[in-house]
Amino acid sequence: MxxxxxxxxxxxxxxxxxxxxxxxxxxxxxxxxxxxxxxxALSSFSVMHQDISILAENLLVSLVVLPFHKYQASDGNMIEAQSKLRYVNRKVLQYAPCSVGILVDRGFGVTNKISRSSIFLNAAVIFIGGKDDREALAYASHVALHPGVKLTVIRFLLDTNAIAKSTRLGTCKISLPEQEEEMKLDDEFFADFYERHVGGHVAYVEKYLANSAETMSALQSLEGKYGLIIVGRGGG
Known part of the structure; x- marks a missing residue:
């Protein structure tokens, strides 16, 4: 060997x-x-996703966490650390037998221990809708169990007074019946989460938005407010 x-x-x-x-x-x-x-494990970038997927399946892994292919420089710009990592991440997202999380390190420092007696980490989860956002909310509920974490749930909702072609803020291309079913699942899942967790260290905020431009602006307004933000991959 x-x-x-x-x-x-x-x-x-x-x-x-x-x-x-x-x-x-x-x-x-x-x-x-x-x-x-x-x-x-030593792997080439071309087959690394296969090794990760096989290992995850053999160990019955429920979540794989991968590093983002960019890191934040001292001037605030995101710099590509290793272009081949992007290829690996995409392939793992496509083939992994379990959930996959991409960790974007914004350089806020390393925390060895989160206090259990006082709020040490302000975290947020963004909920727009869709299965990925529901899963993100589920993982956020586990994060909220730590007494040193304050979680803010931010739900983006369509401004009904605005003129919009879609009934959702997402850009996913699905049929109207599928969209209505997804919205029903979102409401049921969110109602259950709200009843179980909101209160104490878990806060809830609603933001009514008219389009993707307002969504982007709302996301940018969160900069610097949280040490951890959990988001789903897409809206479908």
Whole structure:
């Protein structure tokens, strides 16, 4: 058996940071049976998505988290760190046997431990509609269980006074019956979430918007307000 060792300084530092964060979580939640298992696999970019998907299936993984292919520089601009990571992410999103999350690190610093006695992290989840947003809301509900996290749920709704061709803010191309069914599922799912979680450390905000331009403006207005924002991949 050939033994492989990673020597790249950036990779080693990133791996150690991730391991430290997971180890801290493991220690805090030892009673819940959370365990840490670190594995090293060497793959070429062309087949990396296959290795990730096979590993996820073999281990019965429910969520794969991947790094975004860009990082934020000191001037605020997003710089492409590794173009091939974008290819890997797209392929994993396409073929993974489970949910996939893309982590966009905006350089707000590394937190080793979130206080359980006071609010340490302000998080938000954006809900426009669709299965991806429903899943994002489901994951956000788990985040909200931590006593050191304050979660704000921001639901974007169509301004009924505005003239719009669509009954939804999304740009997905689905038939009207499918759209109505999705909206019904959204309302039922959101009502259940609201009843279970809103109150205390979970706040709820509605924003009525007329079009995609207003949606973009509303998203930009959130900059700097939250340490973590959870969003679904699309509106369909």
């Amino acid at each position: 050939e033994v492989a060792t990673v020597t790249d300084k950036i990779v080693v530092e990133m791996r150690d940071q991730i391991s430290s964060a997971i180890k801290t979580y493991e220690e805090e939640h030892s009673e819940s049976g959370v365990t840490l298992r670190r594995m090293l």
